[in-house]
Amino acid sequence: MKFVFASYITIPDFNEPEAWLHRIRAYAGIHAALSREHEVVCVEQINYEGVHMKNGAQYHFLRLPSAQKFFPKQLHRFIKEQLPDVVVIHSLYYPLQVMQLRRYLGDKVKIIIQHHAEQPYTGLKKYLQRRADNAVDAYLFASREMGLDWIRRGNLGNPDKINEVMELSSVFYPIDKTAALTRTKAGGAPVYLWVGRLNDNKDPLNVVRAFLQFAAHQPAAKLYMIYHTTELLGEIQQLLHNHPQQHAIVLTGQVPHDALLYWYNSADYIISGSYYEGSGTAICEAMSCGCIPIVTNIPSFRMMTDHGRCGFLYEAGNEEALLQVLQQTISLDSAAKKQLCLDFFRTHLSFQAIARRMQEIAGGLVK
8 A cells, every 4th residue: 555644734943854754753653664565655844845765654845835724735736646545644633624635636545634632623613624524534543532532522423433543652662770770860769750741731730749648658769750841840849848758759850852761761650640642652652661651541541551451540630549559559560560561562552553553444444
């Protein structure tokens, strides 16, 4: 089969293809895995024009007129010229463009749309999403449960089109823990990790409160918090100020993405407090290194942990529930749980697993 991946988003800040491909490597690995058995063309819109080959996939960089944002004739013409069997469009936020794409491609080419954390539209845009549903053959959601919510809300019409496929994967891998600790200098027994923004949706305040309670009974435990936005940092610092267990939480701040390899391999557990996630990049990366997830009981995390088999689930915003889970980790057979994480990552969350699932879905459409 011939796959064409495209989106309607332009990123003018990038003008080097290698820099862009490094930026999207959590997705590009899927293209590489698919290209082992299929032809893969990816259409990218940055401040560069040209063709670039990377790990078996062709990347076509186009500069398109901003005036064609809503009526992207040149993009659709280019996609059609590739003679694809399957077109994968990123994001459900472009129903008007998808309806036009269907008219360009005709009925034979299959159109798949991949969800990337978008929330269902309301009003006129909801109507357009429902109309565009007639032009789409399949949808990819990190959790089927999330896709069915779009059905319940009336934005999409056919539950048979909803498929469960992880959105992205991880470029990280297990390394020797002692070597990792040499780089991070993390200390603690166990070591817990936070990686994410400090915003209301991620709810770091609940995590900090629960961990401070936990540390009162487990003084050797340490939580390292890595973040690249600081919305609630002041409130976190207030919680820690003069608290008897303040030294149990280390505000590490921002680190280079490549350095996360050592942090994920230093930690025993990763904690999330999110109320909503389209998938969960940091959790996926952590699991690829065998770091056990302690995450909220939301659809994407239920899928990623195999309904808690590979980690722990707790109610979002519930301090007591998180505290109980933290207490369970002390008596856990962590080696066995770590192996469950690694096995599930390999079979469901890895680049190869995602490509295999996309191949199965596309193969069922192209007959």
